[in-house]
Amino acid sequence: MLKKIYAAPAILAASAALALAACGGPAASSGTSSTSASGGGVVNITWQTMWSGNTLTLLNQMISQFNSTHPDIHVTESSIPSATGDAKLLSEIAAGDPPDVFTEWNPVLGEYAGDGTIQSMAPYLTGSYAGLEKWLYPIALAGGEYNGTLYGVPMGMNSWALYYNKSMLKAAGISSPPTSLAQLYTDQAKEWKISGGKLEQIGFYPSYNQGMEYFDSFFGAVNCFDSSGKYALATCPGAQAEANFLASYDSYPYSLVAANETAYGGVAGGDDDAFVAGKEGFTMDGPWEGAQNIPVTNPAMVGNFGVIPFPNTVGGPSTFGQGNYNIIPKGAAHPQQAFEFIAWLAGYNNESFMTSLYPKGGWMPTSPAGAATPAFQAWLKSNPWLNVYIEQMSSPLSQTPKLTAHESEFFTAEATASEAIAEKSETPQQALTYIDQQANSGAGG
């Protein structure tokens, strides 16, 4: 009970102290979620997400399907802005009124699992759900595990590869996309156009808005820990190679690239970027870039791009396990039904329906069984470039970052370090040391 009492005041307190300092308006209240008890044999559960726009429409389709096929459970969705999503969840848990299901980006799971914010799903992996863990892709399973226990199940996976602009490649006199990092560097160098201090076209810039974490798997640097389990990137050969790779692009104008990407990102709800706009030769991104961003934001680019595995240095195609995972917050009123819904969202015994929606969200399936469905195969057939992503999902080289209680600090530090390398304010080695210090210290309370 004590635990319930503490968090809401803390979050409210921190916010309100600012408000008090400002002599400003009232602090925002945490609001309520509407988990109602079962009535008439139907259990009402709430699903809280941080999505909006087109994705929200997709979620509503899922809910309608689930509700129509599960007469004993009724799901209601509530969406809150991502900027306050986590804070709201913590307030709700502290107030003893959390949603039954919450969709979260998986790197945060370690932190939540570590302090008991979310529930283990192990008790529910029995009966018809006993095979769920084996059904998932190994990298999808690893993304939801903390200390060997399942805390989150994905509803769609991310996968990462290299896009190239066909017409820009041709204009640069290059006949085929690169197969090595050195070739990538040489090819993209031919595509930059800077005139009178103005950036007209980008070849490739590896780190903007996609910090080191997104490139870790291509360099074998996903899990760089020392023997005591602490982050040890500064002594990790993969991380060193990766940091040097990022630094090799520091002769290009980072500030102009950042300015371009921010300007494009401010359009179409962030679905636009220099590659989508046809102003960048190469970009490292997920399937949603080609499946959703390009067709919606710049249809002229459809058919003018190709996708290849990132030309990595460690022996073959790979990606890293990451995605949107559904979790059961501590204190959820109906964890059993919540788990049932979560497994359904993952596509477990529901492969056909869920994979039929993936083309709209630009997601990858969570299991090989999902990838084998006729709906998904049809999508692959009409968009052969997607094969790169799906092949990487089961590649033995693909890895998932181990969930730790300091993943947030690690991620923040990697983003800051990437920028420091790009700005040349730190050497690659200094940047790696900085990441280790920040992630291991868990600075502050």
Added chain:
Amino acid sequence: MASTAVHKVTPTRLIRWRQTRLGLLFISPWVIGFCLFYLYPFFATLYYSFTTFTGIGNPAFTGLSNYSGLLHDATFRTALFNTFYYTIIEVPLSTVAALGLALLLNLNVRGQVIYRTLFYIPSIVPVVASSLIFVWIFQPSFGIVNSLLSDVHVNGPAWFFSITWSKPTFILLGLWGLGQPMVIYLAALQGVPKEMYEVAALEGAGPWQRLRKVTIPMISPVILFNVILSLVLSIQYFTQAQVIESPAGSPGNSTMFFVTYYYQQAFTDLHLGYASAMAFLLFILVLIITVVLLKTSRRWVYYENEGR
């Protein structure tokens, strides 16, 4: 043994007590709200600032470790510097600009209402929207500002994305929201008695002297109010920087403001104890600045009823 006469409630006292009780009843919603949403959180923040806490579970008392951590935190020092840099330039600049604009809009010219409306409109544009507009205006490669500069053969900087120029650009963006103080100044200017200007003019005062000797002293309480408000808002600068810069504080932590760092600590890294210490320091900071300003205001603020 007590005398009943001593304790006898006189009708006047009874009426006064009833009035007090009624008054308390009327203001009780505000008092309850203040206690619940300001006073309690304030003391709770103070308590949490001495603990390690992630939002769930029991906070662990750690004494002054969060405060000593702040002393040794280089990013915190950078955030403080950036915030003071912004405040020290933005507050005087916006005060002079808003007052100047109000003086111009107070002139009796044709289309006065249209001008007033035009200059006020920007302040009702949502901050996020205006921030994104400014990203495009100051976009170094295809923004309008650098296009105009290149017309006069000047290579414009990267503005928001340059370590050198990022803070000055945010200061320029701050001027976009001048409508609010401008309207307050305009209202104050219209409250200055016309007779005072007539007398000053009769005694040979020119426009500059009338401004210095009549207008500014007469509206000085309003200037003080706006300056305090502007100071507090500047010290809490957050939204625009958070919307425009990614990762937070970029480039090179040049836009890591106090509240940006606070937000990162509290809601990204879930260091609620550390963030509480920051919030409490912010409160102390604002309190000190406000008190100093109010104390010094006795020298330059003219209150009519004081007869000075």
